[in-house]
Amino acid sequence: HLRDVYRTKYGDPDRVGGQLDRLHDLAQAALATMRTLVAELRPPPLAEGLAAALRQHAAERQLTENLAVTVEITGDPQAPLSPAEELGLFRIAQEALNNVVKHAGVAQATVRLHLAQPVWLEISDRGQGFTPGPTGDSGCLGLAGMSERAAEIGWRLQVVSAPGAGARIRVEKTEAGGPP
Numbered sequence: 001h002l003r004d005v006y007r008t009k010y011g012d013p014d015r016v017g018g019q020l021d022r023l024h025d026l027a028q029a030a031l032a033t034m035r036t037l038v039a040e041l042r043p044p045p046l047a048e049g050l051a052a053a054l055r056q057h058a059a060e061r062q063l064t065e066n067l068a069v070t071v072e073i074t075g076d077p078q079a080p081l082s083p084a085e086e087l088g089l090f091r092i093a094q095e096a097l098n099n100v101v102k103h104a105g106v107a108q109a110t111v112r113l114h115l116a117q118p119v120w121l122e123i124s125d126r127g128q129g130f131t132p133g134p135t136g137d138s139g140c141l142g143l144a145g146m147s148e149r150a151a152e153i154g155w156r157l158q159v160v161s162a163p164g165a166g167a168r169i170r171v172e173k174t175e176a177g178g179p180p
Contacts, residue, residue, distance in 0.1 A: 075115030096123035
């Protein structure tokens with residue numbers, strides 16, 4: 001009798017295990033998203049410089065989302081970047097790594113910061129990739145935000161991707177540091 005009442009009210013009791021597994025997966029994904037959002041609300045740790053902040057963020061991504069991020073710094077880590085440039089580049093790297101987690105289907109990414117002329121930042125993955133639109137975006141809000149941040153600091157954003165070929169986001173300082 002109790003089984004019939006349960007079935008009438010809640011559905012097939014034999015499916016409960018699968019439904020609980022799905023609920024658990026959804027809860028874990030929501031928790032990971034919330035951790036990322038909370039971390040992004042905190043001010044970035046830029047007191048030690050952009051290179052140190054990128055390394056710290058990579059370590060946090062490993063802990064919170066199991067995303068292995070290799071950080072490669074070339075040139076002079078003390079190279080003069082304005083506070084606005086450092087913050088803009090840090091936020092671009094954050095968003096690019098968000099996109100890796102959400103869309104690439106891989107657990108590995110690389111962040112390269114080149115602090116010699118020309119100065120650039122590159123985030124790449126070997127994930128599923130996408131077809132960039134004519135302006136380099138895919139209709140994704142994350143890419144639009146990265147493009148806006150790059151323009152705000154006078155840097156140029158380039159998106160290189162193709163289905164099955166991963167993605168590469170590169171932000172390069174323009175010659176005079178002004179608008180591209």
